[in-house]
Amino acid sequence: xxxTWYPINMSRFKIRRRSRREAHLGDLVFxxxxxxxxxxxALLLLMIGFFLFRGAFASISRFGWxxxxxxxxxxxxxxxxxxxxxxxxxxxxxxxVIIAAPLSVGIALFLNELAPPLIxxxxxxxxxxxxxxxxxxxxxxxxxxxxxxxxxxxxPALVKYLGWIPLFSGPFYGVGMLAAGLILSIxxxxxxFSLSREIFRTIPMAQREAAxxxxxxxxxxxxxxVLRSSKSGxxxxxxxxxxxxxxxxMAVTMVIGNRxxxxxxxxxxxxxxxxxxxxxxxxxxxxxxxxxxxxxxxLLFVVTFIINGFARIFILRESKS
Amino acid sequence: xxxxxxxxxxxLHAWFGNTEAVKGVSLSAAYNAxxxxxxxxxxxxxxxxxxxxxxHEELPGAYATGHVLIExxxxxxxxxxxxxxxxxxxxxxQKPNPFPSLSIFDNVVAGLKLAGVKRQSTLKEIAExxxxxxxxxSEVKDKLHAPGTSxxxxxxxxxxxxxxxxxxxxxxxxxxxxxxxxxxxTAKIEExxxxxxxxxTIVIVTHNMQQAARISDQTAFFLSGELIEFGETSQxxxxxxxEQTERYITGRFG
Numbered sequence: 001x002x003x004t005w006y007p008i009n010m011s012r013f014k015i016r017r018r019s020r021r022e023a024h025l026g027d028l029v030f031x032x033x034x035x036x037x038x039x040x041x042a043l044l045l046l047m048i049g050f051f052l053f054r055g056a057f058a059s060i061s062r063f064g065w066x067x068x069x070x071x072x073x074x075x076x077x078x079x080x081x082x083x084x085x086x087x088x089x090x091x092x093x094x095x096x097v098i099i100a101a102p103l104s105v106g107i108a109l110f111l112n113e114l115a116p117p118l119i120x121x122x123x124x125x126x127x128x129x130x131x132x133x134x135x136x137x138x139x140x141x142x143x144x145x146x147x148x149x150x151x152x153x154x155x156p157a158l159v160k161y162l163g164w165i166p167l168f169s170g171p172f173y174g175v176g177m178l179a180a181g182l183i184l185s186i187x188x189x190x191x192x193f194s195l196s197r198e199i200f201r202t203i204p205m206a207q208r209e210a211a212x213x214x215x216x217x218x219x220x221x222x223x224x225x226v227l228r229s230s231k232s233g234x235x236x237x238x239x240x241x242x243x244x245x246x247x248x249x250m251a252v253t254m255v256i257g258n259r260x261x262x263x264x265x266x267x268x269x270x271x272x273x274x275x276x277x278x279x280x281x282x283x284x285x286x287x288x289x290x291x292x293x294x295x296x297x298x299l300l301f302v303v304t305f306i307i308n309g310f311a312r313i314f315i316l317r318e319s320k321s
Numbered sequence: 322x323x324x325x326x327x328x329x330x331x332x333l334h335a336w337f338g339n340t341e342a343v344k345g346v347s348l349s350a351a352y353n354a355x356x357x358x359x360x361x362x363x364x365x366x367x368x369x370x371x372x373x374x375x376x377h378e379e380l381p382g383a384y385a386t387g388h389v390l391i392e393x394x395x396x397x398x399x400x401x402x403x404x405x406x407x408x409x410x411x412x413x414x415q416k417p418n419p420f421p422s423l424s425i426f427d428n429v430v431a432g433l434k435l436a437g438v439k440r441q442s443t444l445k446e447i448a449e450x451x452x453x454x455x456x457x458x459s460e461v462k463d464k465l466h467a468p469g470t471s472x473x474x475x476x477x478x479x480x481x482x483x484x485x486x487x488x489x490x491x492x493x494x495x496x497x498x499x500x501x502x503x504x505x506x507t508a509k510i511e512e513x514x515x516x517x518x519x520x521x522t523i524v525i526v527t528h529n530m531q532q533a534a535r536i537s538d539q540t541a542f543f544l545s546g547e548l549i550e551f552g553e554t555s556q557x558x559x560x561x562x563x564e565q566t567e568r569y570i571t572g573r574f575g
Contacts, residue, residue, distance in 0.1 A: 229420070
């Protein structure tokens with residue numbers, strides 16, 4: 001990952017060395033072209049950030065910190081507080097990670113350490129294929145399969161037996177925070193799974209044999225040799241999955257119910273940063289509404305940028321050691 | 322020296338899928354003897370000792386048949402759990418492989434913890450004993466909680482020896498334990514082995530024939546999966562019975 005930076009320096013080095021003898025024009029052009037392209041991409045990222053900030057400026061100067069702490073989102077009254085959508089994004093992504101992380105790591109462990117090669121390869125392939133399904137298809141499945149079955153089977157039982165916990169109280173509609181969290185968990189499994197598996201694959205056989213030779217059972221061997229030494233890498237994989245969940249838009253918009261309110265119950269409809277933008281951008285009635293939506297986009301951009309950065313640092317540290 | 326055999330191998334065959342890597346080997350080792358296994362690369366000597374703690378079968382498609390008796394218990398008996406065997410038969414590998422996520426101390430006591438020893442005082446005592454036996458104590462006693470991988474290669478290998486000794490194995494298998502080390506570390510480990518043999522029966526695979534001659538009581542010469550010659554080390558090196566053995570030890574092939 002880090003090595004992607006080297007070509008720039010390397011090429012400079014090569015050009016200098018060559019030019020002392022006889023510079024090859026083709027090499028020169030090609031290396032400058034590559035340099036231009038890679039710088040261009042970095043520039044593009046900065047410009048997206050800048051565009052978002054400029055677009056959000058009206059909203060930032062008008063609401064200040066109230067934009068983040070305010071809990072009322074009312075386009076008609078021109079009151080824009082994004083706390084409910086921040087909350088919605090955070091909670092739906094957390095549900096997703098809580099479900100997907102142990103599942104993905106468990107599957108990766110099983111396929112890498114226990115399953116026969118044929119099963120390991122075919123199941124691994126199918127799980128990675130989950131990532132290829134368009135988000136809108138997940139949304140459709142959520143609307144037509146997941147939400148109705150939540151409404152008719154799961155949620156009545158939750159309310160009946162766990163209704164005394166605020167998380168599972170109140171009226172239910174099928175669509176809502178829980179449905180969004182579940183859909184997201186399925187969507188981030190491939191991310192966490194394939195990264196964890198890659199990390200497990202880098203652990204040398206000698207580490208496993210060291211544990212086995214000491215009289216470890218298979219499970220003990222996995223704990224000592226595999227899980228322990230890939231802790232921070234798995235952490236990185238989970239954060240990367242979280243990053244995906246935070247920004248996921250289409251499927252969430254279709255099943256979360258789209259109501260910008262903070263509710264203690266997971267069964268209640270909610271709204272996320274991404275879904276509020278998708279829902280309201282096209283019909284934003286005035287400039288301040290538009291600017292507020294762009295500010296949410298800006299916040300989302302910053303948060304996912306930081307989270308992905310952290311995850312890469314984690315994983316990088318792992319692959320170095 | 323007690324002359325009763327502690328390790329007895331009878332007609333051992335080891336397979337990787339359809340390839341037979343060890344073709345019917347029988348040999349035995351007495352209490353506290355050092356047995357050296359020599360032979361050219363790919364002759365099945367590593368596979369052979371990996372059968373002595375049933376580690377061979379952990380590789381995909383690998384299996385073994387025959388009998389290996391350790392203290393008169395056939396470890397290939399269907400009723401025997403390989404995990405319990407590996408607690409009695411320690412192993413040191415070619416490349417030092419301490420657990421990178423564990424401290425020096427935790428590396429040494431890893432086997433004990435697996436065996437269910439929990440008392441901190443017992444763990445400390447055995448850790449010190451094992452590190453002393455592995456001639457590493459004086460070098461690490463002040464940094465027991467540093468990561469095992471912070472040590473030098475030779476120290477790491479002695480840490481692995483301490484780790485194997487901590488569970489008090491009856492047999493210690495060493496698979497080319499010095500081939501990744503410099504001459505000074507190698508000398509230290511050879512010196513250590515002459516001490517260790519008082520407590521444990523050692524089977525060592527080595528590429529280095531001088532090493533085999535220096536440290537072992539008996540030597541087995543393997544060639545393409547077969548045991549060509551097995552006898553007293555002095556006899557194998559000075560008056561080999563088989564022509565192949567003689568050609569190998571005089572360096573004319575292999």
